[in-house]
Structures are given as structure tokens and as C-alpha cells.
Amino acid sequence: MTRRFDGHIVGLGTTSGTRVVVGIWERSPHGPFADAMVERPDGHRILLAPDAWVADLVATTYRFDEVQVVAVALDGWSIQAGPLQARWTPGARAPIGWLLRCVPRPVAHHETWARLCDPVARRVMPGVRTHGTAGQGRTEWYAATDAWQVTSATVSWDGQDLGPLAPVDPPVRFGFASAPRTPTLSRVTSFIRDRP
Incomplete structure (x- = not known):
């Protein structure tokens, strides 16, 4: 089974050293939801999830030191998730955005394309990957x-x-x-395929 999540991901860094990645999923097998992943300067990783379903899926897909199920509220480009409050302002389309828009959606969504793009993404934007393991096979x-x-x-x-x-x-x-080093808002579809 392959699960599909359509939405946006924003990656934010702060001068305190805390980094935040917010997922805003307009369409998913669970309906619309948002979650936040926070890494503190000391490396402590926290998942802020709106309910047990999201907490279980994300915590078994990624690695965290702490998982909190909290009230999550979106208001435009801002999120309130338990102790976290973040608001961001998107600006001009990033240069990579212009390139991404040139790829037909059916091609962009195909796993083979993600595999082909992975080594390029890693070289052009260190830390960024397009294909990998999601845990549990x-x-x-x-x-x-x-x-x-x-x-x-x-x-x-x-x-x-x-x-x-x-x-x-x-x-x-x-x-x-990782999210791109430059704070970026990305339009993303994420696919998770279970072990055959």
C-alpha cells in the first residue's frame, strides 16, 4: 500500500539554534492536518502532532526523542502547536521553484523520478533528499x-x-x-509505501 500526502513543508532556522519543520497537509489518508518537528540546539528532537494517528505514523517514520500530542491550529502561514508558535512570510519564488514547475506532475510524482533526482538534490542542496527509507521496511x-x-x-x-x-x-x-539550508516553503507530495 502507498499512502499519499499533498501539501506544503516549511523549514525554518533561528539564531537561537532551534530549527523547525512544519508540514501542512491539505490531502492525506487521514484528512487535512498539520504537524511540527522541532530540533533544539542540543539536538533534542520533538514531534508535535495533532492526534494519536499522526503521532504514530510520523514517529514510526522518523526519529524523535520526544512526542507530544497537542492542539494544532493554522492561521494562514502560521502555526500554534502546543508550546510552539511560528509565523513565516513567503517571498519570491526560489530559483529551484522555477525548475520544479517545469516538470509535469505525473513525472514529478513517479518514484523513478525521485530516485533519479536524489543524487542531484543532495549535491545542489546539501541535506536534501528525495528518496529514502521511512522505517519499518x-x-x-x-x-x-x-x-x-x-x-x-x-x-x-x-x-x-x-x-x-x-x-x-x-x-x-x-x-x-533535511529541509533546505535556506528557509524555504515547498509545495510537496510525499509518498510512503509499506513493505511488500
Whole structure:
């Protein structure tokens, strides 16, 4: 069985060293939802999930030191997820976005294309991968079809501001891939195929 998730992913760095990756999924086998993955400066990785289904799926797909099921609310390009509050402003289409838009959707969504793009993505955007393992013998691939630079963001944890927007550096360590180093909002379809 292959599960498909259509939506957006934004990767944000802060000058405090905390990095945040937010998934906003408009279409999924579970309906619309959003979640957030946070890596603190000391490497502690936290998943903030809206319910047990999302917590179980994401925690068995990626690696975390802590999982919290919390209320998650979206308001435009902002999220409130338990102790996390983040708001970001997308700017101009990123150069890679113009290239991604040239690939026909059926091609972009195919696993073979993701395999072919993986070594290129790793070289052009260190840390970024398009094909890899999703844990428990599963396979995951990403089909990005557009991307925008993030021009500003405010991120806080338990009401404490985490500092201005900064690169996602070092790369986050939740799974086989990181978000781009430059804060980016990407239009993405993610596929997770269970073990045959």
C-alpha cells in the first residue's frame, strides 16, 4: 500500500539554534492536518502532532526523542502547536521553484523520478533528499513541485522568542532528509509505501 500526502513543508532556522519543520497537509489518508518537528540546539528532537494517528505514523517514520500530542491550529502561514508558535512570510519564488514547475506532475510524482533526482538534490542542496527509507521496511519519496524563499519568521517556544530567521543549520536529523539550508516553503507530495 502507498499512502499519499499533498501539501506544503516549511523549514525554518533561528539564531537561537532551534530549527523547525512544519508540514501542512491539505490531502492525506487521514484528512487535512498539520504537524511540527522541532530540533533544539542540543539536538533534542520533538514531534508535535495533532492526534494519536499522526503521532504514530510520523514517529514510526522518523526519529524523535520526544512526542507530544497537542492542539494544532493554522492561521494562514502560521502555526500554534502546543508550546510552539511560528509565523513565516513567503517571498519570491526560489530559483529551484522555477525548475520544479517545469516538470509535469505525473513525472514529478513517479518514484523513478525521485530516485533519479536524489543524487542531484543532495549535491545542489546539501541535506536534501528525495528518496529514502521511512522505517519499518517502508520507502518514502518526495515530489516537490514549487518553492518560495521565506523572507521573515517569528518563532517562539513557551512564549520565549527564539530569535530572528536563520539558515536551517546544522541540518535537522529527523529522517533520511533535511529541509533546505535556506528557509524555504515547498509545495510537496510525499509518498510512503509499506513493505511488500
